[in-house]
Amino acid sequence: MKKLIIAVLALLPAVAFASGAAKLDKANYDLSDQASLQNGAKLFMNYCAGCHSTQYQRYNRVAEDLGIPEEVMQANLNFTGVAIGDLMKNSIPEKDAAEWFGAPPPDLTLVARVRGTDWLYTYLRSFYKDESRPFGVNNTVFPSVGMPHVLEPLQGATTVKLETRTIDGEEVEVPVGIEVAGNGELSPDEYDAAVLDIVNFLAYSADPVKLERHRMGYWVLGFLVIFFIFGYLLKKEYWRDVH
DSSP: OHHHHHHHHHHHHHHHHHHHSSOOOOOOOOTTOHHHHHHHHHHIIIIITTTOOEEEEEHHHHHHHHTOOHHHHHHHTOOSOOOTTSEEOOSSOHHHHHHHHSSOOOOOTTHHHHTOHHHHHHHTTOEEEOTTSTTSEEESSSTTOOSOOTTHHHHOOEEEEEEEEEETTEEEEEEEEEEEOSOSSSOHHHHHHHHHHHHHHHHHHHOTTHHHHHHHHHHHHHHHHHHHHHHHHHHHHHHHHHO
């Protein structure tokens, strides 16, 4: 136990540094916005699912939850040709993916829980041109990122904004944001909205029954309140006879 406590305390500074390394923007997603979820699913399947799977959910379940007809799901959002009831896996062999990217692209079913929606929202809006990287881009939220900027056609070209800071007694330039050239298919506001739709879809993927659970929770709390009232009245009636 003593060694465990020491190890946890030793990691705290690193955790604090990692969490404070980049300012995260608030992702005001809405799981009840079905149009946003549908657009997020479309964007994810077209731009992200080529490398990343969401293998802990099924096509038919997503179609039902998001109000997408199964024939539309199969024709427009299923690019692997599997049955509608199959899991949503990508078609890249893991060995090839590891060779191309240095490591297999992670499954993203639970990424909104692991990273947080604010991190995802900021990360997808923080790529910038960096010729020193294998794919020619870097990221202010995830330095030395190992994936290409797949949404660049939508956002357009980006450059990094640098700020001079003193670290360990030396002045160094650190990335503090990006500048968008404005040559993408979407305007900056439209791109932010599209990214928010993707984040909304990934938040749904990480917890598909969240809204249902919350609705059920209100009924449970209401039942407990009513039960408490009757229980209290019963208690008073019982102890009145005892005394």
